Ligand SMILES: O=C(O)CCC(=O)C(=O)O
């Protein structure tokens with residue numbers, strides 16, 4: 001299986017002025033790199049994102065605590081699933097993030113004695129950081145299409161919804177290297193910010209239809225564009241097929257943060273003639 005290192009996007013290099021109205025930045029070097037990555041792969045890896053490695057470790061650790069609870073405890077949570085499409089896997093999802101009340105409700109169901117404030121604070125802090133990161137990335141994607149950052153508000157990107165998943169893929173002795181743990185798919189929404197443990201297994205399909213194994217890299221996030229962003233860019237940007245393949249591990253944890261358009265933002269849901277050709 002061919003391997004790739006995803007294109008690296010350094011968030012600290014994005015122009016600060018992206019926050020201001022009326023500026024155009026598609027010639028900025030980091031924004032140009034982003035444009036290339038979105039066209040070529042629809043996937044990139046984000047570094048210098050400002051999230052402390054310590055917080056990332058804590059997020060993994062509280063996710064493991066949650067997933068290692070007995071099945072009958074996990075089943076108290078409505079959004080706990082042994083999802084069929086995730087072969088031999090289980091997941092929790094948290095809607096409308098950041099959402100401290102929901103995190104507490106879920107935590108109290110799992111740990112009724114004390115509500116596990118460490119879990120709540122860690123997941124809350126993490127989702128606040130990720131929301132901020134997704135805003136920066138989305139504005140930079142708009143800039144890379146040659147658009148004014150105000151488009152973010154004019155086209156209702158700020159109303160997008162974020163859902164955090166905590167997934168665990170488990171394999172037993174019957175698993176064989178190359179078996180699909182998550183079948184090939186494209187994400188339907190705007191953007192996905194994915195953090196996973198250092199176990200290999202994520203594969204993405206190139207423009208030419210060839211599968212590549214994504215080499216893991218610590219302390220960074222994988223970002224991919226979904227079908228809504230592809231449609232919104234009038235097909236200029238890819239929403240690439242990807243899958244998870246078993247590579248010899250017993251367990252693999254991944255935390256996708258899905259950014260999806262709200263139902264009341266028709267402008268975002270439909271492709272328009274925007275951006276430069
Ligand atoms: O677990 C992964 O690395 C990828 C997950 C994914 O693609 C998804 O949940 O849509």
Ligand SMILES: [Fe+2]
Nearest residue numbers: 185186187242
């Ligand atoms: Fe996906």
